[in-house]
Amino acid sequence: MANQQPSSGNPRVDVAYRRKKSAEEMRYQIVSFTLMIFLTIVAFVAVGYEGFSGWFTVPFILLLAVVQVIFQLYYFMHMSHKGHEAPALFLYSGVVVGAVTILAFTTIIWW
Amino acid sequence: MSTYAQKKGFGAVLWDYLTTVDHKKIAILYLIAGGFFFILGGLEALFIRIQLAVPNNDFVSAGFYNEILTMHGTTMIFLAAMPLVFAFMNAVMPLQIGARDVAFPFLNSLGFWLFFFGGVFLNLSWFLGGAPDAGWTSYASLAMASETHGIDFYALGLQISGAGTLIGGINFLVTIVNMRAPGMTYMRMPMFTWATFVTSALILFAFPPLTVGLFLLIFDRMFGSNFFDVANGGNTIIWEHLFWIFGHPEVYILILPAFGIFSEIFAIFSRKRLFGYSSMVFATVLIGFLGFMVWAHHMFTTGLGPIANAIFAVATMAIAVPTGIKIFNWMFTMWGGSIKFTTPMLWAVAFIPSFVAGGVTGVMLASAAADYQYHDSYFVVAHFHYVIVGGVVFALFAGAHLYWPKMFGTMLNETLGKVTFWLFLIGFHLTFFIQHFLGLMGMPRRIFTFLPGQGLETGNLISSIGAIFMAIATIVLLINVIMTQVKNEKVGNDPWGDGRTLEWAIASPPPFYNFKQLPLVRGLDAYWLEKMEGKNGMTPAEPLGDIHMPNNSFIPFVISLGLFIAAFGAMYRAETSWGLLVLILGMAVTLGAMFVRSIKDDHGFHIHKEDLMDDDNDKGVKA
Ligand code: HEM
Ligand SMILES: [Cu+2]
Numbered sequence: 229m230a231n232q233q234p235s236s237g238n239p240r241v242d243v244a245y246r247r248k249k250s251a252e253e254m255r256y257q258i259v260s261f262t263l264m265i266f267l268t269i270v271a272f273v274a275v276g277y278e279g280f281s282g283w284f285t286v287p288f289i290l291l292l293a294v295v296q297v298i299f300q301l302y303y304f305m306h307m308s309h310k311g312h313e314a315p316a317l318f319l320y321s322g323v324v325v326g327a328v329t330i331l332a333f334t335t336i337i338w339w
Numbered sequence: 340m341s342t343y344a345q346k347k348g349f350g351a352v353l354w355d356y357l358t359t360v361d362h363k364k365i366a367i368l369y370l371i372a373g374g375f376f377f378i379l380g381g382l383e384a385l386f387i388r389i390q391l392a393v394p395n396n397d398f399v400s401a402g403f404y405n406e407i408l409t410m411h412g413t414t415m416i417f418l419a420a421m422p423l424v425f426a427f428m429n430a431v432m433p434l435q436i437g438a439r440d441v442a443f444p445f446l447n448s449l450g451f452w453l454f455f456f457g458g459v460f461l462n463l464s465w466f467l468g469g470a471p472d473a474g475w476t477s478y479a480s481l482a483m484a485s486e487t488h489g490i491d492f493y494a495l496g497l498q499i500s501g502a503g504t505l506i507g508g509i510n511f512l513v514t515i516v517n518m519r520a521p522g523m524t525y526m527r528m529p530m531f532t533w534a535t536f537v538t539s540a541l542i543l544f545a546f547p548p549l550t551v552g553l554f555l556l557i558f559d560r561m562f563g564s565n566f567f568d569v570a571n572g573g574n575t576i577i578w579e580h581l582f583w584i585f586g587h588p589e590v591y592i593l594i595l596p597a598f599g600i601f602s603e604i605f606a607i608f609s610r611k612r613l614f615g616y617s618s619m620v621f622a623t624v625l626i627g628f629l630g631f632m633v634w635a636h637h638m639f640t641t642g643l644g645p646i647a648n649a650i651f652a653v654a655t656m657a658i659a660v661p662t663g664i665k666i667f668n669w670m671f672t673m674w675g676g677s678i679k680f681t682t683p684m685l686w687a688v689a690f691i692p693s694f695v696a697g698g699v700t701g702v703m704l705a706s707a708a709a710d711y712q713y714h715d716s717y718f719v720v721a722h723f724h725y726v727i728v729g730g731v732v733f734a735l736f737a738g739a740h741l742y743w744p745k746m747f748g749t750m751l752n753e754t755l756g757k758v759t760f761w762l763f764l765i766g767f768h769l770t771f772f773i774q775h776f777l778g779l780m781g782m783p784r785r786i787f788t789f790l791p792g793q794g795l796e797t798g799n800l801i802s803s804i805g806a807i808f809m810a811i812a813t814i815v816l817l818i819n820v821i822m823t824q825v826k827n828e829k830v831g832n833d834p835w836g837d838g839r840t841l842e843w844a845i846a847s848p849p850p851f852y853n854f855k856q857l858p859l860v861r862g863l864d865a866y867w868l869e870k871m872e873g874k875n876g877m878t879p880a881e882p883l884g885d886i887h888m889p890n891n892s893f894i895p896f897v898i899s900l901g902l903f904i905a906a907f908g909a910m911y912r913a914e915t916s917w918g919l920l921v922l923i924l925g926m927a928v929t930l931g932a933m934f935v936r937s938i939k940d941d942h943g944f945h946i947h948k949e950d951l952m953d954d955d956n957d958k959g960v961k962a
Binding site (some may be wrong): 237273314318322324325328329333335336337338 | 631
């Protein structure tokens, strides 16, 4: 829009600040990316290893999946940043509504 | 741009409305389409009451009665109440937050056309072999057994219009989150905007279960699946749950905007700040949240078991608490105010006892053990008409009078407005109060006739007489609308004289860009604040600059038309040779239109600063 103002009066301050911020951001990205690769390998190992029964493996990789989703949302999709409170609120509300539905279906309809 | 032309031919106006992406014009489209369906649903209601006026009546046959009854409920909820609520949300909410339009004007138009084509599709069932006849709840065990294409019309039509509603809801959410004027914090938002916000969130979470349920129904009926077929391992109860997980939030989707409209009215015409604003916000959010935890109170008698019944009974009763908070706040708003009994205020004052009566019967129904007696009797019919008519419909009438000047620039006649009010109020209580007792005396709901000598004659006759009053009231309103449009006396920014929020700070109707300069909001009731300090308008929050506007587009119409065509294909696919072809053709139209939309860059246009300065002198006369 034509009327928008730049966020800071001094463009140079802005650039310096942003550069620092981006470097920090990059570090997080790399750390979480490594972690995610690691978690994926762990999941494969858990499935491949003969010693674990299905009763361990299935819940375990589901847990890993949840962790990965959280990483994905917070680090790659920037939900950790300020200004994402509203999306976070709606995401969690959706999770609650979905969970209540599943809970109801599994308790009072099917079993 | 269209608005600069003063006189236009009918064709040009029609084309303008078919392609418009302006929230104010889309609001008018919703008002007209919703009003049309409201009259249609009202006629169906009259037929129901004529049939039930005397025992053993044969005005309509049993099968046809089922169709009328089903279409009355479905039309009123999905095609009348929802779009009328959307009309006010579209017309008022962007103005209240000081925005130039909604966040996605194109999607706004798409939402309307999807709703419209879905509604038309559903009603075409009357001419194509019979309307749906399994009730507005369309329980699967009945729906699967229905032999005509009626249920297919229901499932496909609601699927299309439901997509439109979902799109509209998401659009409102993004608008409120992102497009509030400078200074408009969440806790400075007018109550109607808050109601729109929570309602939209409910739409976002409640419509997907309906979509899923409808798809299962479509697959079962048209594509040979067995989700609800018990003989093949399916389960009909799944539909009931999916429907009510949607259905209960749906009733709050209707009532929260009504609460919002009344909150505005009480404050405006008591000429006082809304009492307990923050507790009102809290109660609205809480109602929205609890609304998702209570759906099984519609299913107490399906055999959920005592534990589930108890949990849902208590959760249901809990909703009465935030509702009570709101009732008291409205009364305290009036307390000590200098009240003006205009038409909207009359509706608002009458709303309180009417709605409370509905709430009280709601709590009675929520006691699971007692509900075994009430369930599927006229007592339930009385309950939901007290809340829906006494709450939602009253609000729609009130809102129509209140916002008519903002939407059309003219005032509805107050005397005729009051005539409408009294006729409707009397008719409403005549029709529905007695139904509580009919229900307690054992009259089941959804029956097409009753026998003489069971004590049901007088009650039913009174009920039918009441319906006539409501019909006359509606006709008076229509006359009022026509008279007002013919006279066409334009009014100023703040025709009620006591407007508190931003929409009253600009012309009626506002210019197509709404605010020349975005206003600076310094508190709740932003416009009132400025007036109290002796200013005659808002302080601008930005220098005058070019305004970026979206171009009109015909694509939303085409996308919706494609789905409308595809729905016919899906329905006739199994029994005709051309069905599949039509299905593919329809989908091709829709997807093709979406493709065009995504590859064609449309950057909109700018209104230049100089043009804005030019029409400083004649502001208020442009639509
Ligand atoms: C205090 C708040 C409320 C309570 C405790 C409540 C409770 C209930 C209960 C327990 C039923 C099921 C009765 C049965 O089928 O045996 C019911 C039905 C119904 N309620 Fe409410 N209700 C409340 C408010 C509302 C509101 C605000 C609306 C709409 C604006 C509404 C609309 C309906 C409808 C449409 C039905 C009938 C659905 C059908 O079977 O077709 N209720 N209510
Ligand atoms: Cu309910």
